[in-house]
Amino acid sequence: MPPRQATTRLFALPPRFLCPSLPVTQTRTIRSILKPIPKPSRFNASQSLPVLGSSHTAAFERKEHVMPLRTGALAIKKGMTAIFDPETAKRTPCTVLQLDRCQVVSHKRRDVHGYWAVQVGAGAKEARNVTRPERGHFAAQGVPLSRELAEFRVKNEAGLPPIGSKITADLFIPGQFIDARANRRGMGFEGGMKRHNFSGQPASHGNSLAHRLMGSSGGGQGSGSRVLPGKKMPGRMGGEQMTVANLKVMQVDKENGIVVVAGAVPGPKNCVVKLQDAIKKPWPDATWPPAIETVTEPLREATEKAPAAA
Amino acid sequence: MSLSSQSARPLACLKQALRQCRAERQQQQTRSYAAAAAEVQYPSLQTRYPLPAKSFRTSQATKQNRFETGMRKIPVAPQVPSTRKLCPDPVAAVTASQISALDATGARTRLFSQENPDRARVGDILLVRQKSGEPFSGVCINIRQGNSKIDSAILLRNNLTRVGVEMWYKIYSPNVEGIEVVQRKAKRARRARLYYMRQPRHDVGSVDNIVRQYLRQRAGGPMNNAKGRDARSNKKKNNKRGRN
Numbered sequence: 001m002p003p004r005q006a007t008t009r010l011f012a013l014p015p016r017f018l019c020p021s022l023p024v025t026q027t028r029t030i031r032s033i034l035k036p037i038p039k040p041s042r043f044n045a046s047q048s049l050p051v052l053g054s055s056h057t058a059a060f061e062r063k064e065h066v067m068p069l070r071t072g073a074l075a076i077k078k079g080m081t082a083i084f085d086p087e088t089a090k091r092t093p094c095t096v097l098q099l100d101r102c103q104v105v106s107h108k109r110r111d112v113h114g115y116w117a118v119q120v121g122a123g124a125k126e127a128r129n130v131t132r133p134e135r136g137h138f139a140a141q142g143v144p145l146s147r148e149l150a151e152f153r154v155k156n157e158a159g160l161p162p163i164g165s166k167i168t169a170d171l172f173i174p175g176q177f178i179d180a181r182a183n184r185r186g187m188g189f190e191g192g193m194k195r196h197n198f199s200g201q202p203a204s205h206g207n208s209l210a211h212r213l214m215g216s217s218g219g220g221q222g223s224g225s226r227v228l229p230g231k232k233m234p235g236r237m238g239g240e241q242m243t244v245a246n247l248k249v250m251q252v253d254k255e256n257g258i259v260v261v262a263g264a265v266p267g268p269k270n271c272v273v274k275l276q277d278a279i280k281k282p283w284p285d286a287t288w289p290p291a292i293e294t295v296t297e298p299l300r301e302a303t304e305k306a307p308a309a310a
Numbered sequence: 311m312s313l314s315s316q317s318a319r320p321l322a323c324l325k326q327a328l329r330q331c332r333a334e335r336q337q338q339q340t341r342s343y344a345a346a347a348a349e350v351q352y353p354s355l356q357t358r359y360p361l362p363a364k365s366f367r368t369s370q371a372t373k374q375n376r377f378e379t380g381m382r383k384i385p386v387a388p389q390v391p392s393t394r395k396l397c398p399d400p401v402a403a404v405t406a407s408q409i410s411a412l413d414a415t416g417a418r419t420r421l422f423s424q425e426n427p428d429r430a431r432v433g434d435i436l437l438v439r440q441k442s443g444e445p446f447s448g449v450c451i452n453i454r455q456g457n458s459k460i461d462s463a464i465l466l467r468n469n470l471t472r473v474g475v476e477m478w479y480k481i482y483s484p485n486v487e488g489i490e491v492v493q494r495k496a497k498r499a500r501r502a503r504l505y506y507m508r509q510p511r512h513d514v515g516s517v518d519n520i521v522r523q524y525l526r527q528r529a530g531g532p533m534n535n536a537k538g539r540d541a542r543s544n545k546k547k548n549n550k551r552g553r554n
Binding site: 083260 | 408
């Protein structure tokens with residue numbers, strides 16, 4: 001019984017000793033004042049309900065404003081060189097990247113997969129080295145087999161180029177900034193000084209055989225006598241993906257697929273690098289692609305020819 | 311098998327003839343098997359299946375997609391032309407385009423090219439004219455030409471106010487207007503890097519006198535070096551002002 005009704009009727013009722021069978025409401029708490037919170041029904045999944053913070057939808061909405069508007073490109077790191085500015089005579093160390101047969105293989109859609117992304121392929125593989133399921137994926141989209149596949153998240157459907165579009169080096173405009181993602185060089189098992197920039201220990205003052213050690217790994221009895229989870233220690237270093245943000249595009253050569261960016265890019269030579277518009281800079285003023293070239297035309301011709309021949 | 315029985319049951323002879331035939335056939339078969347066994351010397355080497363075709367490769371057979379009998383054929387789109395084949399060495403291409411832009415005449419490349427017999431070598435006294443600032447001259451004690459041609463550089467050593475000064479100059483830098491050979495070393499240096507010249511007993515000291523003489527000679531020639539003179543005169547004036 002709601003307690004509020006009982007309190008309002010209190011004086012309308014006879015004294016308690018005359019009717020002991022009535023229920024007693026002794027305490028007035030916040031619960032008795034507040035309106036009762038509606039209990040969510042298991043079947044109450046209406047549109048008006050707020051999105052729960054820990055849901056996929058909320059995560060998508062949180063990230064939406066940093067999602068690039070355009071797709072990225074898969075490139076191969078070719079090496080480093082330098083570029084002189086003819087006016088200021090400033091020398092800029094640069095990384096040379098090459099786009100080889102970069103194409104749009106497939107899309108990831110919000111309604112089907114839960115997010116917007118462009119699946120991009122690069123390079124080439126021989127059909128005999130590719131499994132049937134994988135060949136089927138490419139055949140369904142009507143694009144040639146790619147050696148590498150990667151996804152580039154985009155903000156919305158407008159960022160999805162048609163399947164089979166060629167991604168050329170002129171996707172990037174000289175002067176714009178990009179983020180480069182690649183697997184770092186593997187360093188193997190490394191000590192704390194190299195792996196986590198620890199300071200090491202003194203060279204002298206009685207130090208013996210402990211010059212590059214990490215030192216203490218935590219307190220003793222008062223601190224729990226244990227090593228806290230996540231303690232930085234020696235271990236395997238490198239070989240994992242890292243991002244270098246805000247690299248300036250210096251030169252672009254569409255014909256040879258060359259993109260020259262200022263600064264260093266993670267990974268060894270000939271590694272695959274993912275390039276996309278920098279998320280910490282304003283989006284480039286570009287409406288790409290200016291004229292879509294597709295790779296699907298040759299397949300159409302080939303499939304039309306095949307039944308005629310058979 | 312008597313004659314009497316034959317006359318009594320006329321079809322019995324047929325049965326007997328068939329039995330005879332069967333026995334003979336069996337005998338023949340066993341005889342042929344025996345003959346075959348005699349021919350095969352190593353039965354374990356006999357092939358149980360037909361031999362593979364001549365073009366058969368084991369490595370190909372292990373690949374899982376080689377034989378897809380009875381399966382639907384999956385079309386494979388033909389590959390588009392590769393930029394990697396078109397431009398196998400993009401770093402060299404970028405560097406070459408840089409060098410052609412910075413050194414349009416090819417004079418700087420030629421001055422330090424290995425193919426050029428009159429190239430500048432270590433030990434020569436070189437003069438570097440700069441876009442901003444005074445020209446610098448000195449003995450070239452190192453020529454750095456690594457894998458990256460665009461970063462080719464020279465190290466010049468001179469004495470200014472009796473203090474040893476060394477300067478690195480990138481030969482393709484737009485800040486370097488020109489590099490001139492003032493004086494060649496009489497004998498070819500037998501080191502690639504003349505770092506021993508930093509030692510007091512090998513130090514040649516200031517080369518300003520040699521450079522001044524060279525400039526004076528050039529001033530009489532067709533290529534009048536008015537700019538260099540002005541620069542020097544300015545310096546003198548400034549010095550005087552400083553002293554006063």
